[in-house]
Amino acid sequence: MSENVLAAEGMATTLEVAERLLGDAVQVRRLVVYAWVRFRLPKEDAEDLLQETLLALCRQNERVRRPEGFVFQVFHRACVRHVRRGGREPSGSTACQGRRPVEPAYIPADAGIRIDVRRALNSLASTCRRILSAYYVEGRSMKEAAGFAEIASSGAMKTIDRCLKKLKQCLQA
Amino acid sequence: MSASVTAAHLAEFALLRFVANDLDDLERRRAERHLADCSSCREELERTRLLDASLRDVFRDAGKDEFGQESRLPAGDPYAQRPELRAQASGRNAGGPPGADLLASAFSFSRAGAEDAPRLLEAAASGEEAIARELESLDLDAARDRYCIQTALQKAGEGMSKDPENGLRLANRVLSRLEPPAENDSIEASIAERLVPLRLLAAGAQLLAGQACNWTGELDRGGWHLLAAWNLYGSAGATEFELALVELQESQRRSFASLPGEAIVLARRAAETFEEFGQEEWKARAEVTRGIALSGLERDEEALPLFRKALAVFNRLELWATYCSTLNSLGGSLRLLGRLEEARREYARALGRLAREDLPMVQALVYGNLATLLHRAGDYAGAARSSATAATLYAGTGMLLDRLLAELRRIESLACADEREEAFAALDAFRTEVASHGALDLSIVRALEACFAGAEPNFETLSQVLEEAEGYLRIGLSRRRSA
Numbered sequence A: 001m002s003e004n005v006l007a008a009e010g011m012a013t014t015l016e017v018a019e020r021l022l023g024d025a026v027q028v029r030r031l032v033v034y035a036w037v038r039f040r041l042p043k044e045d046a047e048d049l050l051q052e053t054l055l056a057l058c059r060q061n062e063r064v065r066r067p068e069g070f071v072f073q074v075f076h077r078a079c080v081r082h083v084r085r086g087g088r089e090p091s092g093s094t095a096c097q098g099r100r101p102v103e104p105a106y107i108p109a110d111a112g113i114r115i116d117v118r119r120a121l122n123s124l125a126s127t128c129r130r131i132l133s134a135y136y137v138e139g140r141s142m143k144e145a146a147g148f149a150e151i152a153s154s155g156a157m158k159t160i161d162r163c164l165k166k167l168k169q170c171l172q173a
Numbered sequence B: 001m002s003a004s005v006t007a008a009h010l011a012e013f014a015l016l017r018f019v020a021n022d023l024d025d026l027e028r029r030r031a032e033r034h035l036a037d038c039s040s041c042r043e044e045l046e047r048t049r050l051l052d053a054s055l056r057d058v059f060r061d062a063g064k065d066e067f068g069q070e071s072r073l074p075a076g077d078p079y080a081q082r083p084e085l086r087a088q089a090s091g092r093n094a095g096g097p098p099g100a101d102l103l104a105s106a107f108s109f110s111r112a113g114a115e116d117a118p119r120l121l122e123a124a125a126s127g128e129e130a131i132a133r134e135l136e137s138l139d140l141d142a143a144r145d146r147y148c149i150q151t152a153l154q155k156a157g158e159g160m161s162k163d164p165e166n167g168l169r170l171a172n173r174v175l176s177r178l179e180p181p182a183e184n185d186s187i188e189a190s191i192a193e194r195l196v197p198l199r200l201l202a203a204g205a206q207l208l209a210g211q212a213c214n215w216t217g218e219l220d221r222g223g224w225h226l227l228a229a230w231n232l233y234g235s236a237g238a239t240e241f242e243l244a245l246v247e248l249q250e251s252q253r254r255s256f257a258s259l260p261g262e263a264i265v266l267a268r269r270a271a272e273t274f275e276e277f278g279q280e281e282w283k284a285r286a287e288v289t290r291g292i293a294l295s296g297l298e299r300d301e302e303a304l305p306l307f308r309k310a311l312a313v314f315n316r317l318e319l320w321a322t323y324c325s326t327l328n329s330l331g332g333s334l335r336l337l338g339r340l341e342e343a344r345r346e347y348a349r350a351l352g353r354l355a356r357e358d359l360p361m362v363q364a365l366v367y368g369n370l371a372t373l374l375h376r377a378g379d380y381a382g383a384a385r386s387s388a389t390a391a392t393l394y395a396g397t398g399m400l401l402d403r404l405l406a407e408l409r410r411i412e413s414l415a416c417a418d419e420r421e422e423a424f425a426a427l428d429a430f431r432t433e434v435a436s437h438g439a440l441d442l443s444i445v446r447a448l449e450a451c452f453a454g455a456e457p458n459f460e461t462l463s464q465v466l467e468e469a470e471g472y473l474r475i476g477l478s479r480r481r482s483a
Helices: A005-007 A014-022 A023-040 A043-058 A067-086 A111-122 A126-136 A142-150 A155-173 B012-019 B025-037 B039-062 B097-126 B126-137 B144-160 B165-176 B187-195 B200-218 B219-235 B238-255 B262-276 B279-298 B302-317 B318-336 B339-353 B360-376 B380-397 B400-416 B422-435 B442-450 B459-482
Strands: none
Touching: A005 B360, A014 A023, A014 A043, A014 A067, A014 B097, A023 A043, A023 A067, A023 B219, A043 A067, A043 B097, A043 B165, A043 B459, A067 B144, A111 A155, A111 B039, A126 A142, A126 A155, A142 B012, A142 B442, A155 B012, A155 B039, A155 B422, B012 B025, B012 B039, B025 B279, B097 B144, B097 B187, B126 B165, B126 B442, B144 B165, B144 B187, B165 B200, B165 B219, B165 B459, B187 B279, B219 B238, B238 B262, B238 B279, B279 B302, B279 B422, B302 B318, B318 B339, B318 B360, B339 B400, B360 B380, B360 B400, B400 B422, B422 B442, B442 B459
16 A cells, blocks of 8 residues: 555554554553453553554554554453453453443444354354344344244254353353 | 243243244233243343344344355364464563563564565565575564564565565575574573564465465465464464454465355455454455355355445555456456456456556456457457467566466467467467476377367367366476476
8 A cells, every 4th residue: 555545544554553552541541441341351461461462563564554443453352362361250240330441442332242242153053043144134033034944843942042142141241 | 932932931032032023922922921020031131132232233244144054164174263362471471671661672673674674575576596695694583683574574465466476485485594493592582582473474474475376376385385374373372363364365265276165254254353453455355355256156246246345445545456456356257247348347447557557467367357258259359369468468477377378268269260370370389388398298289289170170179178278287387386
């Protein structure tokens, strides 16, 4: 891409964004708060993960055109991995219910939830995915979709119930 | 299904059907009665509403096939699931300078490395010796030099359509330079490894080699490179973005290798990640790749909107090589749908743009496809001219296989245009050329000549022999390069 286009679109390079973010205490704090509210990660861990995120950004100098989206996603996913490794449960306790961080430009609304729902969908039994796809995409009724997927048996109904429970867990995370 | 409503608590599916207003009157009344008395199910109902809203969002963006049957690769496929990414060591525990200092070093070295990268690219363009010498002069224990290699690899990927051979040369030389890994306990070396791990550099080189092989048509070799990149990224602290880059290239490779169903799965997964990462340009590239795979499944009607949407992005970002390649794919799908005039317009648009850019590979691709279109439309003389132009352009980029294939198509078009003398001359030149490379079985050359032996060329046989010759050339030249 030509530099003119970068300038015309007001797009900063990866390094500029990384440097700007590092020097912007408010943005750093917002990401740290995000990690605490969403994942219950202590400040030190969140700062370490943010550092890893910025190092990853530096390694994508020629590839990443819109670094802000990159920063959030890498940070979010690093938090998820950190929680899995460390055995910490993602937040969901009453202490933080109803409290969402002020969302900086780096954090799209509900981005994390959507990623988790997508991932969970991909791990569902194919029967269940077919039903949901038939309903949400093809506009069939649930009953039609279930019939369409030939899942009238009670065993299959239990499968769907399990799948829906799994999806709900993503929302609670 | 009503059993789920009359159970002690409402089943999940019943709740979802309740939210979807999908229950019949009797089921709904039962459900409402139960909800009136059961606070637990009322709470669950609220969560179901949230789930319903999220699913609507996700499915709206995903499209028809994402979560259907086309969302899986065969069992045992190494790309069936992304590897669990390994995290890099934390800055506080890994020794070396504390976070802010480490990052300041990263910014500084990264910027300096980027300034050095053009020198490496120039050396790659100059030939094997030059790039080997240049790489040898770099210090792999210095972060600046590692950033230099990394930037050069990424830039070569961006410029792949200009000269894939250069990309392949750089990638191979970098891989040779990285083996065996340097062992050094100095602080400088440990910082370099922290900022740009050698395994990530190797992964980048493997990715570049795989990408280059997609251009040169060495699909098996490319597959090994991409798999190596996939495994290295998975174990070296990469991000999902890098895995998606590999998926994108592997998707293209599978389309070219006549595995379009699998290509769709990979392209879709990559597109999803690029979207999540806010990388519009890369998402558009992945959608084009998906379009190419759809075309391979003869679903060109579905491919058209993907190409058109991506074109708008490439046009706005002035990514002309990608823009023209996409016009080429769009023209191809239109041609396969029999919309020849529209296809010709798209090729013309591409060639108009290419006249202002230095992109001979893309130009050759478009001329090659234009030749196919003209041949199909019965303009054999025009097809022969386009094939000749494509062959000349390929010759300038050193793409031997593509040049010979363009020559073959030219011979066919000349024969159809009743330009027998010229066809014979072209065949003669072709025979000499392939003999010098030992790339074609003699029996195929004889079969080609036999097609012209009678009073009229045998077009049906000619077409079959050409197809066979193409297969032989691909294998023969690929073996030759590997040797």
